[in-house]
Structures are given as C-alpha cells and as structure tokens.
Amino acid sequence: MLTLLKNMLKEEFRIHTAMFSKWLFFIFPLIITLASVLISISISTIDIPTQYLILLAHGAFLFYGLSVGSFGLNAKDALKIRLGNISFLAYSSKILPISPKKVFMIFAIKDILFYLAFTIIPVIIGIAITSLIINIYTELIPILFVSLTLSFLYGLSLSFLISVLYSRSRQEFLIASSILTLALIITKNIWLNPETIISYFHPIAYFTTQSTQTLGYSLITPLILFAISIFLLETDEKNTHRDAKDLFKNLEKQISKRFQKTSSIISKDIIDMHRSIAGFSKIIFSFIIPISIVWFMLWFISETLVPIKYSILTFALIIGIVSTSIYNWLNEFDSLENYRFLPVSIKNIMDAKINLYLLISLISSSIILLTIVLSMNKINLIFDAFIIMITSSIYVFSVLIYVAGLTPNIAIYDAKIFVKYLAYNLPVLVTLYVITLADLDNTTMILLPLSLFILYIASKNISKAKKIWTDKYFK
Amino acid sequence: MTDKMITTEHLTKQFGNLKAIDSISIEIKKGEIFGFLGPNGAGKTTTINILTGQMKATDGIAKILGIDVNKHPVKVRENIGIVPEQENPPSFLTPVEYLEFISKIRHLKENKKDIDFWFDFLEFNEHKNTLCKDLSRGTKQKLMIAQAFIHNPQLVFIDEPLINLDPMIQKKIKTYIINYAKKGNSIFISTHVLEIAQELCDKICIINRGKIIACDSLKNLTKESKGNLETAFISLVEKNK
Ligand SMILES: Nc1ncnc2c1ncn2[C@@H]1O[C@H](COP(=O)(O)OP(=O)(O)OP(=O)(O)O)[C@@H](O)[C@H]1O
Ligand SMILES: [Mg+2]
Numbered sequence: 001m002l003t004l005l006k007n008m009l010k011e012e013f014r015i016h017t018a019m020f021s022k023w024l025f026f027i028f029p030l031i032i033t034l035a036s037v038l039i040s041i042s043i044s045t046i047d048i049p050t051q052y053l054i055l056l057a058h059g060a061f062l063f064y065g066l067s068v069g070s071f072g073l074n075a076k077d078a079l080k081i082r083l084g085n086i087s088f089l090a091y092s093s094k095i096l097p098i099s100p101k102k103v104f105m106i107f108a109i110k111d112i113l114f115y116l117a118f119t120i121i122p123v124i125i126g127i128a129i130t131s132l133i134i135n136i137y138t139e140l141i142p143i144l145f146v147s148l149t150l151s152f153l154y155g156l157s158l159s160f161l162i163s164v165l166y167s168r169s170r171q172e173f174l175i176a177s178s179i180l181t182l183a184l185i186i187t188k189n190i191w192l193n194p195e196t197i198i199s200y201f202h203p204i205a206y207f208t209t210q211s212t213q214t215l216g217y218s219l220i221t222p223l224i225l226f227a228i229s230i231f232l233l234e235t236d237e238k239n240t241h242r243d244a245k246d247l248f249k250n251l252e253k254q255i256s257k258r259f260q261k262t263s264s265i266i267s268k269d270i271i272d273m274h275r276s277i278a279g280f281s282k283i284i285f286s287f288i289i290p291i292s293i294v295w296f297m298l299w300f301i302s303e304t305l306v307p308i309k310y311s312i313l314t315f316a317l318i319i320g321i322v323s324t325s326i327y328n329w330l331n332e333f334d335s336l337e338n339y340r341f342l343p344v345s346i347k348n349i350m351d352a353k354i355n356l357y358l359l360i361s362l363i364s365s366s367i368i369l370l371t372i373v374l375s376m377n378k379i380n381l382i383f384d385a386f387i388i389m390i391t392s393s394i395y396v397f398s399v400l401i402y403v404a405g406l407t408p409n410i411a412i413y414d415a416k417i418f419v420k421y422l423a424y425n426l427p428v429l430v431t432l433y434v435i436t437l438a439d440l441d442n443t444t445m446i447l448l449p450l451s452l453f454i455l456y457i458a459s460k461n462i463s464k465a466k467k468i469w470t471d472k473y474f475k
Numbered sequence: 476m477t478d479k480m481i482t483t484e485h486l487t488k489q490f491g492n493l494k495a496i497d498s499i500s501i502e503i504k505k506g507e508i509f510g511f512l513g514p515n516g517a518g519k520t521t522t523i524n525i526l527t528g529q530m531k532a533t534d535g536i537a538k539i540l541g542i543d544v545n546k547h548p549v550k551v552r553e554n555i556g557i558v559p560e561q562e563n564p565p566s567f568l569t570p571v572e573y574l575e576f577i578s579k580i581r582h583l584k585e586n587k588k589d590i591d592f593w594f595d596f597l598e599f600n601e602h603k604n605t606l607c608k609d610l611s612r613g614t615k616q617k618l619m620i621a622q623a624f625i626h627n628p629q630l631v632f633i634d635e636p637l638i639n640l641d642p643m644i645q646k647k648i649k650t651y652i653i654n655y656a657k658k659g660n661s662i663f664i665s666t667h668v669l670e671i672a673q674e675l676c677d678k679i680c681i682i683n684r685g686k687i688i689a690c691d692s693l694k695n696l697t698k699e700s701k702g703n704l705e706t707a708f709i710s711l712v713e714k715n716k
Binding site for chain 1 (some may be wrong): 527548571575580
C-alpha cells in the first residue's frame with residue numbers, strides 16, 4: 001500500500017512537472033506562505049474582535065476542505081477512464097491484486113497529502129510567521145496549527161461522505177438531506193447558539209479549551225467520516241452496459257444558432273457532463289454547497305456573535321470569484337487528446353470552453369445570488385450585485401485562462417504562473433471589494449463604468465490567451 | 476494538384492537527447508497504399524504525428540497534399556483522415572453521437588446515410604447507442620476507422636489498424652482499403668502485421684531507430700527472400716542493429 005501511495009505521489013509530481021518547470025513547482029508553497037503572511041498582516045491591522053477572527057479562520061479552512069473534498073464523485077471515473085494517452089496508476093492498478101476500494105482510498109490520501117503540503121501547511125506557516133512578527137498569540141501557534149488543519153479535514157471528509165452518498169443514489173441523497181435539514185430546522189432552538197456550536201465544532205473547541213479530549217474527538221471525527229465514506233463507496237459500475245438515446249443531434253441544432261463555430265464541442269461537453277456522475281454535480285459540490293455554507297456562517301455570526309458588517313455586494317463578489325472553479329473541472333474531464341487528430345485548433349477548443357464557462361457559471365451563480373438577494377430582502381441592491389458578480393467572475397476567469405490555458409489544474413501550481421495569477425487579480429478584486437464595503441450613495445454610477453473597463457481588460461486577456469496557448473500544446 | 480500526396484525532406488524529431496526520427500525523406504503518390512514498418516519504438520507513430528500536424532518537427536519539411544504541415548496543421552487535418560494508435564472515443568458519447576460530432580466538426584452536410592453505412596459495414600449496429608466507455612476494444616477501433624473515412628478524404632493515416640478486429644472484419648476492411656485506393660486516394664499504414672502489409676501495400680518503407688533502412692516497392696523489397704516479407708524485414712533490421 002505504501003508503495004502504491006509513493007508511486008502515486010511520484011506520478012502526481014510528474015504530471016505537474018511534465019509541462020511546467022520543476023523548480024517553480026517547489027516554489028509554489030513558498031509563494032502561498034508569503035501571500036498568507038501579507039494577507040494576515042493586513043487583516044491584523046483592521047480592528048476585528050479576536051473571537052470573530054478565529055471563527056473566520058476556521059470557517060475558511062472548513063470551506064476549503066468542503067470545496068475540494070468531493071472525491072466520491074470521481075471514484076468510478078477515476079478508476080475506469082484513462083485521459084487520452086495518459087493512464088494513471090489508479091486505472092492500471094485494477095489488474096493488480098488490490099481491491100479497487102483500497103486503490104481509491106490511497107488515491108484520496110494522495111490528494112489530501114497534496115493539498116496539505118501545497119496549500120494548508122504553507123498558509124498556516126504564513127499565519128504563524130505573522131503572529132511572530134506582530135508578536136501576539138505566539139504561544140497559540142502550535143495549537144492553531146493543529147486546529148486549522150483539523151478544520152480543513154472536517155470539511156474535506158464531510159464533503160467526501162456527502163459526495164459518496166450522492167453518487168450511490170441521488171434519491172437516497174435527497175431523502176437523507178431533506179430529513180437532516182428538517183431535523184436541523186425543528187431543533188434549531190437547541191443548537192443554534194454560539195456556545196453549542198463552538199463546543200461541538202471540535203477544532204474550534206480544541207483551540208479555545210485545549211483539552212486533550214476535544215483533540216481526540218476532532219481527530220477521530222474526520223477519520224470516522226472518511227472510513228464510512230470508503231465503506232459506502234461503490235467502485236463497481238451498477239450497469240456496465242449503458243445504452244443512451246441520441247442527444248447530440250438535437251442539442252447541437254438548438255445551440256448552433258447561438259454558438260456557431262463551437263456548437264459541436266459544447267454539445268459534446270454538455271452531454272459528457274450530463275452522463276458522467278462527476279459532471280454537473282461537481283457544480284453543486286465545489287461551488288453551491290460551499291457558498292451556501294459561507295452564507296450561513298456569515299449570517300449566523302452576525303446574528304449571534306458579533307454584528308459584523310457584510311453586504312450582499314461583498315457576497316456577490318465572493319460568488320463571482322468562487323464560480324471560476326467551474327473552469328477547472330470543465331477541463332478536468334475533457335482531454336485535449338480527443339481533438340489531436342481532428343481539424344480543430346487550440347483556439348477553437350478555447351472558444352468552446354469560454355462559451356461553456358460563461359453559460360454554466362453565469363447561470364449557476366445567478367441562481368445562487370438571486371436566492372440570497374430575495375431571501376435577504378435586498379431587491380434594491382440586485383442590479384449592483386449582479387454587476388459585481390458578473391464582472392468578477394469574468395475577470396478572474398480571463399486571468400485564469402490567460403495564465404493557465406486549458407490546463408488550469410496543473411499550471412496553477414507553477415509558481416510563476418501563480419504569481420501572475422495573483423498579481424493580475426489582486427488590484428481588481430481589492431478595488432471591487434472596497435466598493436462593496438464603501439456604502440456609497442451612488443454605487444451604480446461608479447460601478448458601471450468601472451465594470452465596463454474591467455470587462456474590456458478581461459476581453460483583452462482572453463484574446464491574448466488564445467494567441468499564447470496555441471503554440472504551447474501539440475508540440 | 477500534383478500527384479504527390481506526401482513529400483518529406485530530412486524530417487527530424489528530437490525528444491531531449493533522443494532522435495526519435497532522423498532525417499526522413501519519403502514520398503507517397505496518389506492512389507498508393509504505403510506501408511510503414513519497423514520494430515517497437517522505431518519512430519512510426521512519431522512520424523505519423525508529425526505528418527498529421529499533431530506534433531511539430533524539430534527539423535525538415537513535410538508537405539501533405541501540397542500543404543506545409545508545420546505551418547497549417549489544422550488545414551492538413553481538414554483534408555485527411557486519421558486512425559490514431561490509441562482508440563479513445565469520448566467516454567460518455569455513443570457511437571452515433573460521436574460520428575455526428577465528427578461530421579459537425581468536419582462541416583459535413585446531413586449524412587445520416589454515411590453514418591448508417593459504417594454501422595452496417597463494420598457490423599456494430601447493435602452497439603451504436605452504447606456509451607463509448609462500455610464498448611469493447613475492437614468496437615472502439617471500428618468506430619475510429621469509421622471516423623477517419625466518414626468525409627471521404629484523399630489521404631488516410633492508419634496507425635496499427637486491425638489489431639483487435641476479428642478476421643471477417645479485417646477482410647472487409649482490407650478489401651475496402653484496396654478499393655478506396657483504386658479510386659485515386661492514398662493510404663499510409665503503419666503496422667506490425669506483415670501479412671497485412673504484404674496483401675495491401677504497393678510501397679513499403681522500413682524504419683529502425685528513427686532512420687529509414689529500406690524503401691521500395693513490395694516486389695523489389697522481397698526479391699532476395701523469394702517474396703517473403705517477414706524474412707526480408709528481419710534480415711534488414713538485424714543488419715542495421
Ligand atoms: N512524446 C514523447 N516524448 C518523448 N519521447 C517520445 C515521445 N513519443 C515517442 N517517444 C520516443 O520516441 C521513440 C519512437 O516512438 P514511436 O511511438 O514513434 O515508436 P513506434 O515506432 O510507433 O513504436 P510501436 O511500434 O511500439 O508503436 C521511442 O523511443 C519513444 O520512447
Ligand atoms: Mg506506434
């Protein structure tokens with residue numbers, strides 16, 4: 001088992017360094033640490049109650065774990081499908097004398113280690129450095145280290161479990177989640193107060209009490225969730241011989257009016273997503289669920305703990321930024337190998353992905369934003385909120401496709417590319433963020449021209465991307 | 476249009492310090508079935524990848540149907556058909572959908588008849604609505620063959636075409652290829668199955684460690700070995716070890 005894990009890690013490393021530089025790959029964690037220091041120093045200059053900061057930090061790690069933990073969706077696909085000419089150990093190990101469950105478990109552990117090494121630990125080190133620099137809470141650093149990592153693992157294992165349930169049967173999943181939601185609503189007087197939540201969310205409880213018992217709980221809970229997920233995971237296909245009726249023809253005809261040149265690729269991708277379990281449900285797991293949880297947390301904190309100021313506009317900004325994760329998985333399951341031998345250029349493929357991204361991300365984020373605006377009774381802000389969401393979503397996407405082309409999952413770990421990504425994004429996002437908090441009388445008057453300007457730059461980024469990346473693939 | 480379908484001059488591809496193909500100059504004429512033989516790792520697939528614009532040559536020139544493939548790879552692929560070495564149609568499409576997809580990519584007009592022809596001809600009607608990921612390897616290969624011929628291109632590249640197919644289908648495809656070439660089209664086949672080369676090819680080149688070690692008509696190539704291609708192939712490769 002260890003051998004397999006070691007080889008999978010090696011494989012992951014080679015995938016990342018095949019196209020981009022080895023050296024820059026190892027710089028990546030350092031950059032994350034540096035970014036983390038800068039961000040935490042700037043947060044520390046703002047006057048925020050410590051209690052709230054701690055909640056927020058743990059919440060952020062939980063959120064990150066939730067959004068990356070939906071391995072359950074990929075189980076069957078990861079084991080069954082080779083990506084074009086590339087075949088992974090997880091696939092080929094089917095012929096080895098190891099059960100597919102074990103193979104998949106190792107596959108998931110590999111991913112977790114990868115996330116820990118490349119994001120979680122560097123970020124915490126950054127926070128630790130900050131607290132040394134400004135010399136507060138230095139004695140809490142080791143504890144923070146543990147509790148934040150655990151927070152991440154909570155999110156990750158929970159998301160893993162949910163996604164396993166979901167891919168077992170959508171019906172079971174719906175029934176289970178409705179019962180749970182109903183139970184939570186009925187019993188809300190019991191659990192909906194800060195003390196209960198803090199003492200039952202073990203990572204934070206451990207941070208505040210530092211009791212060994214809570215530490216034990218917070219170690220065991222994710223382990224149990226992980227074990228249950230592996231136990232419930234189905235690696236065999238239920239019906240291996242699937243027939244399907246022709247969806248392509250009509251779909252292509254319908255959308256060919258709107259997307260003339262790219263309609264065939266878009267139709268193929270939509271059908272792909274529709275039929276693979278990992279398809280559209282990935283939107284739910286990497287986007288909708290995390291966003292809903294953040295929304296709940298913000299609402300909860302401001303209702304019960306500290307009345308923090310967060311506006312629907314800030315929220316629109318967050319939705320816009322997070323929605324760009326959709327571009328990652330658009331490229332995850334479609335392989336360039338499908339097009340190598342066809343009269344299709346990289347530009348054509350990019351055009352298709354751009355259209356598809358706009359279509360899916362704008363629709364799904366609009367639904368979320370609309371729900372939130374309506375439920376918070378903020379109709380008056382709806383116009384501004386939409387402008388902010390659309391602008392940030394398209395801008396961050398344009399930067400992503402510019403710096404990372406059609407391989408964002410791999411390219412972003414190249415330090416040079418990542419720094420570029422941050423450098424292009426930060427000024428724009430900070431500007432938008434300031435506007436969302438500024439509480440102006442005439443936000444729209446400022447926002448509208450600014451957005452148009454940002455979108456103009458975005459369109460420049462996109463056309464540059466098509467030029468640059470054409471030469472990088474098919475070498 | 477000249478009658479030369481493919482011409483290359485000193486085509487070379489370097490992977491790091493490995494010369495996968497080394498100064499290859501070949502010529503394939505209209506109506507010719509060209510066999511490209513060689514041991515594993517000799518450079519056959521690499522050559523095909525370069526000639527079809529899937530990869531850039533490090534050096535040398537390749538013209539396909541008179542078009543410089545280095546400069547206009549997409550234009551070249553518009554005019555040819557390719558059966559790739561690895562058969563991997565998109566997992567979640569069905570064969571019907573895949574052929575419709577290919578037809579759209581190639582801007583073909585309504586061609587249900589052509590699509591149906593291939594299902595009948597290669598005898599996989601019963602699988603035309605099965606998701607590609609659940610197809611048998613041979614069926615996937617049939618689909619890739621159909622995909623390469625669906626637009627009736629003047630030139631088709633085939634990298635190991637028949638290896639997973641049953642003898643009846645192999646026979647059908649061989650006959651199809653011979654007739655297809657008679658209509659003035661050319662076929663570039665890379666294969667390890669020497670009987671296929673012997674049955675089909677007008678001209679054969681043998682590549683070893685990236686270098687062409689023999690290139691002639693089938694008749695001339697097998698003169699010394701009394702018409703046996705296998706003996707000729709083995710002795711040529713041994714000589715050039
Ligand atoms: N993308 C690549 N990067 C590095 N080396 C490569 C690449 N593709 C092929 N090679 C190397 O180039 C050489 C030629 O490979 P190629 O695939 O062309 O052989 P082949 O003649 O098709 O072999 P086979 O009969 O096994 O299919 C081999 O040594 C191979 O390892
Ligand atoms: Mg080959």
